[in-house]
Amino acid sequence: MARLCLPDGAVRGIDIQGAQTGTVTSYTAGRDGTVTVDNPQHERALRQYGAFPANLGGRSTRGGYRCGVCGFAAYIKTCSRCGGTCEKES
Ligand SMILES: [Zn+2]
Structure with a gap:
């Protein structure tokens, strides 16, 4: 579930x-x-329309890390998307 x-x-x-x-x-x-x-297939389709994971917005990443390379919000110091080094968010 995502x-x-x-x-x-896509306001409507x-x-x-x-x-x-x-x-x-x-x-x-x-x-x-x-x-x-x-539905994972629906998630993929929605992403093609430009939807993006809500947890990248910032609020729920409080205390986590953010990749300095691609901007991915990570929970560990190594980016799970590109393998870059993430910096701690305050
Ligand atoms: Zn990254």
Whole structure:
């Protein structure tokens, strides 16, 4: 399960059609501008629309690390995305 922020242009939500089922699932951002996605395929599709993980916003990364190379919010000192060195966030 993932929490994604929808891009600014998607204020009315995004419809994702299931590849196999053909069922359309509508994702509409809640008051905090995020949607919760259970289906990994839907998550991938939403990311193609420009959605991004909500935990990169900063609030929930308090006390964690941020990669100096790619900006990824990490929980350990070595970036799990690019392998770069992360700096502690205050
Ligand atoms: Zn990185």
